[in-house]
Amino acid sequence: MSRVSSTNLAVSAIAASLVAPAAPLRIGLIGFGCVGQGLYDILQRLPGFGAEVRRIAVKNPDKSRSLPASAFSFQADELLQDKELDVLVEVIDDAAEAFRLVSAALCQGRRVVTANKAMVAQHLPELIALEQQFGGTLLYEAAVCGSIPVIRTLDAYFGQEPLRSVSGIFNGSSNYVLTRMGEDASEYAAALAEAQQKGFAETDPTLDMAAFDPRSKAVILAAHAYGVLLQPEQVLNLGIENVSATDIAYAAVANQKIKVVAGLYLLPNHQLTVLVTPQLVDPTSPLYSVDDEFNGVVIEAEFAGTQFLRGRGAGGHPTGSAVLADLAALRANQRYAYAKLARPQLSYTSDLELEIYLRTDDELILDQLGFTDITEEADEDGYIVGFVPLDALIQHRDRLRKAGAFVARTGNVRPATAHAADTLELATAAE
Ligand SMILES: NC(=O)c1ccc[n+]([C@@H]2O[C@H](COP(=O)([O-])OP(=O)(O)OC[C@H]3O[C@@H](n4cnc5c(N)ncnc54)[C@H](OP(=O)(O)O)[C@@H]3O)[C@@H](O)[C@H]2O)c1
Incomplete structure (x- = not known):
């Protein structure tokens, strides 16, 4: 033969x-x-x-x-x-x-x-x-970022490796609206109407625009990436309903974009924090070029380094693709390992200070948030930049949602009540 x-x-x-x-x-x-x-x-x-x-x-x-x-x-x-x-x-x-x-x-x-x-x-x-x-x-692969295989990547491939951070754009609807606002200089209402007309946003846009949807996804990823089971209410989520052309222009002056980023960050002393808010994103971040209805996930792993996944987070075929992959996995008798749930637990903390940009004329919310440091203030544009306790943001989030435009500055978080010199750089892809 x-x-x-x-x-x-x-x-x-x-x-x-x-x-x-x-x-x-x-x-x-x-x-x-x-x-x-x-x-x-x-x-x-x-x-x-x-x-x-x-x-x-x-x-x-x-x-x-x-x-x-x-x-x-x-x-x-x-x-x-x-x-x-x-x-x-x-x-x-x-x-x-x-x-x-x-x-x-x-x-x-x-x-x-x-x-x-x-x-x-x-x-x-x-x-x-x-x-x-x-x-x-x-x-439930389809539950997070549609066709992006992020759960199986975190659960299986990164089941053992410590992760410095997992961050990403988990909601295509709000990303589409922000992209239109940035590229076409449209205001929020017009960009949302266009997203709805093209089928990228629901008739009731609250879950997407107010960042409840990406918060659910962040909570799911916390279990697989860090072995931490959270209730959604523990996590700060703020949306883009009050973001305007003024805020987009503020970001553009520094060559940055505003994106709704869900971030899971490992901190010293075996602590984890999770935030889902509009953030300033720098061109050095892979998330900077995740535009329109796309989703993206950046994984910062201790040994593997940085990995970036980008793809369609919604739609019949992309989401059906994730369900198909789950059916194949079930047929092969696979299940999630939840390996990190079996480890000594990380503790979840919101006892931090976060650097934010807030444009508001609501004097009460400024008092309630209790800025510990003000790093920039422009009376004529009505915005203030500085550090505030994350716990205060969580406590006053309902008022904050109505008060004005909120944007977190990427990578600037520090232990509560510490001095500016103690600022911790969160492990984000922008660094
Ligand atoms: N759409 C996406 O791109 C996407 C992406 C990722 C995840 N998801 C998730 O996938 C799920 C489905 O989303 P979808 O966009 O496909 O929703 P959808 O288009 O609104 O369809 C929902 C379907 O569920 C049926 N239904 C509702 N209540 C039911 C009940 N009690 N018993 C039997 N059927 C019931 C509806 O029946 P009728 O046809 O009779 O109304 C309809 O066929 C949601 O959890 C969503 O968050 C969606």
């Missing part, structure tokens, strides 16, 4: 051993909106993947659909009761109902994929406990 034909035989043998299993994965799909239809379409285009959507549950019986009415159930619980389904994919837009369905499935020891970041962020400790108690598996 020639060398070529023996190689061909070996390749054929390997290929035969790797083909999709004979029995297709039987999927119960709960939700047939943007993500559900995106996944359905992907599976139709990939018959070789070896999965079939056996049942689909939706809510509204009167809606017109791209598939015949007979394809749908209007009771998601029917899918929970169907033991012939190998995997349940939960992609509905109701976090409370999603938790009810996912936790019920985990109580049956089922394999489940979800894309619901708000639900996972709010209930992660309970969901992990249910997996451990009943032996099921929950994967």
Whole structure:
């Protein structure tokens, strides 16, 4: 036998051993909106993947659909009761109902994929406990940055390595609005209207523009990157509703852009802090050029150094791509390791001071925040730059949301009540 034909035989043998299993994965799909239809379409285009959507549950019986009415159930619980389904994919837009369905499935020891970041962020400790108690598996790559494989990167590849920081642009809608404001000199309302018209922002933009959505994602990443389980309310999130052309111009003078950055930062003494706010981003940061609806994640690892992931964080196909990857992982019996949860815990701290830019005419909030140092003040433009306690920002965040434009200065944080000389440089990619 020639060398070529023996190689061909070996390749054929390997290929035969790797083909999709004979029995297709039987999927119960709960939700047939943007993500559900995106996944359905992907599976139709990939018959070789070896999965079939056996049942689909939706809510509204009167809606017109791209598939015949007979394809749908209007009771998601029917899918929970169907033991012939190998995997349940939960992609509905109701976090409370999603938790009810996912936790019920985990109580049956089922394999489940979800894309619901708000639900996972709010209930992660309970969901992990249910997996451990009943032996099921929950994967949720689509919940953070859509098609960017950030959870599996942090959970699997960086499961052992200490990370100096994980920071990124986790919300494409607000990033699109800020990009338009920067490039077209539009004001917030006009840029938001354009984002809504192009389908990059929801009709109710609050979760995205006020940074609740990226906060949920940061909370999920804290578990995988640092082994810290947080409640979303512990994390400061401020949005862009009051950012105006004045603020964009302030950043541009220093050749910076304003971006909503979710940052998880390792501090001395085994402490972690997490912030989700508009930030000044320098051209040296990979995040500087993450524009429009794109997402980006910078990982600063102790040994690997800096890594940068960029991609589409939303949309039917990009998010469906993440669900597809989870289905493949489930079929290979993979589950999250949560390796850092088993380690001595980092403690979460907000006992820090943060350097901020605040443009407001609300005298009370200036008093409430208690600036400890003022580094810049421009009465005519109505802004002030200086250090404030992070705890004060958290305590007064509701008033702050209405008070004016807030932007954090990247990398400038220091222990509370310390002197300026003690400023800690957070490990951001801008350095
Ligand atoms: N859209 C994205 O790009 C994206 C990206 C990442 C993560 N996600 C997450 O993925 C999930 C789905 O988002 P989406 O944009 O696909 O939402 P969507 O377009 O609004 O679709 C939601 C779907 O869920 C169905 N549904 C709602 N309540 C239900 C219930 N109780 N039982 C059965 N079906 C129910 C709806 O049924 P009807 O069709 O009858 O209304 C609809 O088909 C959300 O958690 C979202 O945060 C979305």
